[in-house]
Amino acid sequence: MIRGLIVCLIMCCAAGARAQDCYYYWVHQCIEVVDASQRQLKQFVLISPAVNYLQAEGQQCSDAVAERQQPINAELLARFNQAAEKISACQVAVTELPARVYDKPHQATWHYNRSRKASAQKTVIPLEGLPVL
Structure with missing residues (x-):
């Protein structure tokens, strides 16, 4: 019984000491007013070519990416x-x-794919060759 508790305690401590997985990308948008009376806008989105991965050693993801x-x-x-x-x-x-930072890969992917979705009013421009952290 005590061995089981010790093993659980060690596992919990080890899980807390692991590096945190972080996912990030950069995005910037510009808006052009086509017809203000009709509320017609044209959006241009400059975005990283992919979601990037980073291990934050003992830091919060947002702090590690910013640093x-x-x-x-x-x-x-x-x-x-x-x-x-x-x-x-x-x-x-x-x-x-500022980078868009997430600690769960599915959240990062969902938001990234949503940002990359082009439409008649939205032009997406991926920027190749950006540096990674």
């Missing part, structure tokens, strides 16, 4: 701004690009 994004933030902003300047709706430079 690791800082060294590459200038490169990310440059890449997004380079793509955005080709779009008439993106008149203001991207100055902040």
